[in-house]
Amino acid sequence: MNDDxxxxxxxxxxxxxxxxxxxxxxxxxxxxxxxxxxxxxFTAPSVAALRPLLAHGYDPAELATISQAFGGEWQVxxxxxxxxxxxxxxxxxPIQVIVADDLEGLRAKLDGARRTSGP
Numbered sequence: 001m002n003d004d005x006x007x008x009x010x011x012x013x014x015x016x017x018x019x020x021x022x023x024x025x026x027x028x029x030x031x032x033x034x035x036x037x038x039x040x041x042f043t044a045p046s047v048a049a050l051r052p053l054l055a056h057g058y059d060p061a062e063l064a065t066i067s068q069a070f071g072g073e074w075q076v077x078x079x080x081x082x083x084x085x086x087x088x089x090x091x092x093x094p095i096q097v098i099v100a101d102d103l104e105g106l107r108a109k110l111d112g113a114r115r116t117s118g119p
Contacts, residue, residue: 008021008023008028011030015030017033018032018033019031019032019033020032020033042054042059058078058102058103059103062103062104062107063076063103065107066103066106066107066110069107069110070087070110070114072090072091073089073090073091073114074087074088074089074090074098074110075087075088075090076106079099084099084100084101085099085100085101085102085103085105085106086098086099087099087100087106087109087110092117096113098110098113
């Protein structure tokens with residue numbers, strides 16, 4: 001085994017979990033691996049209650065509650081199915097943007113923004 005192969009094997013052992021490391025015609029290439037999304041866990045009292053959670057990938061009732069509470073001040077959207085939630089302020093300048101991994105986190109951040117900006 002040559003020195004490059006040995007060194008590449010060592011790199012893969014040390015950093016392979018975080019980096020995609022490969023050999024190309026122009027040398028070696030390392031690209032950071034995408035971080036996995038945090039697991040989504042749903043709890044429901046019945047199978048019927050669990051069905052809409054699985055169909056949407058989020059709790060539609062929780063989204064409706066957030067939209068009702070903050071809809072006049074914030075536009076709430078999912079960036080990409082299975083990814084983070086985004087809220088963009090509808091009032092005032094400069095525009096504010098809040099990002100959260102889940103609806104619970106988004107609601108907490110929106111509550112915090114409301115407290116710091118006043119009623």
